[in-house]
Amino acid sequence: MQHWLGFLRSFLIYHNPVTIAAWRRFYRGVLTPGDLVFDVGAHMGTRARAMRAAGARVVAFEPQAPFAGFLRRTLPRDITLVEAAIGAEETVAEMAVSSRHPTVSSLATGFVGGASQAHGFEHVSWDRRQQVQMVTLDGLIARHGMPSYVKIDVEGFEIEVLSGLSQPLPMLSVEYLPAFPKLTVGVIDRLCALGDYRFNPVQGETGAFLWPDWRDADAAKAWLAGLPEDAESGDLFARLASH
Template identity: 45%
Template sequence: MFTRARGIARSLLLYHCRPATQRRAARLYGEFLRPGDIGFDVGAHVGGRVRIWRRLGVRVVAVEPQPDCQRVLRWAFRGDPGVTIVPAALGARPGRATMALSTATPTVSTMSAEWIRSVTTDRSFQQVRWDRAVEVKVTTLDDLIAAHGVPAFCKIDVEGFEAEVLAGLSRPVSALSFEYLPSAHDAALTALDIVDRLGASADGYRYNYSPVETMRFASARWLDAADLTGLLDRFRPIGRSGDVYARLPRTPR
């Protein structure tokens, strides 16, 4: 039986023990974040991005609903006043919700039953089991901003719940990212539509895409929403997951 400790250990190896990836991530996030900025890490998991951002001098608000991951974050960043851990999920409105947990692969724990149905058609997910559930507190991006300030960058990695997280935001932020999975293509397009509507009041977002953990942009130029959709359509048949990045025209600084 795969224990919870082994699942967390697997995540720690994946996100903390790849120095080349961490160096590339620091260069990429350095386009959006400067010392003293606030960064929201929504779906902080075991703190891989938190550690990179702290090295950039960023004040990090780490949002994580999984109890096991919360314990890792509290231990890893104990005594660091630049890290605030929020033990909650984000959604369209405050409340409570059920989260499906995967003991062996906690990085794919999710609050979206539809996302689970979508990704189980993907061969890379066929061995994944969501074998536990936990009730979690839910807050919103608007409430997070009210409590901690406006972020220079907001990373959203919540396994298919991205649109619900973005629905809890009523104003554009300078830059953000959200996960893209080819097997959950429609969910990503819903999230993209929300972001694009948010940006309409601030000269519009421009977009790029970084496949898997390359920490490199797939396009040499920043795209509008239609061009980004075309780019994702090209990656979709080959199963290249990754992250969509959005920035307002005035960023990076």
């Protein structure tokens, strides 16, 4: 029963007209019709649908039940759904699932172990385990082609996702959590090891860049360090300087 209550919670958060409209406007501004995009951690499919509305060719990845089943039944047929997680290698992995708060279900054991003490996670418990198939970004690129953009929302598992990538991507975004700034700093360092990136945050579900320009890694890290722990989470976008 609790996992269906968690599903309903996610539905109410992400399937509302304001959020949907904001992300559709946003992706029309950053994507070009025909772009190949990956939605890693598709969850309810809000972003996948918004990117499709911008004319992109979308491959969505979601391993968690019941969300994968919901996407299988409701996504437009021209969105490719892969019921798998993305990580450092092709294997089978164990996901820690929060039935009441499924948005924070995670493959990252360190994240789950430390989150209970962090602001905003006081009432979260990870009460189930689910075996999931894991694939890599390099393998997906070999199969589908180089994406113009990759959205990553994987609750502390970002470094592992990027560990399966050996070349820079034109543009990507990762969820940042103000209570876990070191996770996002690690992502910034990993990206800078792959290429010359510039950064720009989107706070919450606003669907708008915070800065009028794209800034370097030091500026992004300084901004993260200045966020209060109870600040709203969001997405940190990274774009190759040559694009």
